[in-house]
Amino acid sequence: MELNSIKPADGSKHAKRRVGRGIGSGLGKTAGRGHKGQKSRSGGYHKVGFEGGQMPLQRRLPKRGFKSHLLKFNAEVTLTALEQLGLAEVDLA
Known part of the structure; x- marks a missing residue:
């Protein structure tokens, strides 16, 4: 197999359909x-999370939790780093 001879499986790729090009095309x-309505207009859509004026799910659910500022940072210590110390025994203290 060569990189220049790789082809997708038969039927896995479909030609892009051009819409709005006459009644004979079917589209x-x-x-x-469809007819009329916001989704039929050009540029007519809503922002993500908008529910038509109803209170969005994101705002209906209560906020939860917090991030502690006292949380200590735990650094990662690799075995190679310990090996390079050249100690016979390593304590956690």
Whole structure:
């Protein structure tokens, strides 16, 4: 097998369908968007999390937890670093 001879499996790739190019194509006129409404308009969509004026899920659920400022940072100590110390025995203290 060569890199220049690799091809995808038959049927795994589909040609991109061009919409809004006449009624004979099957996806002309409204181009699969239906009639009227916000989603049929160009640029007509809503921001992520927007629920049509209803209080969004993100704001309905209570906040939880906190991050302690007193939390100590635990550094990672690798075996190689311990080996380079050249000690016979290493204590945690």
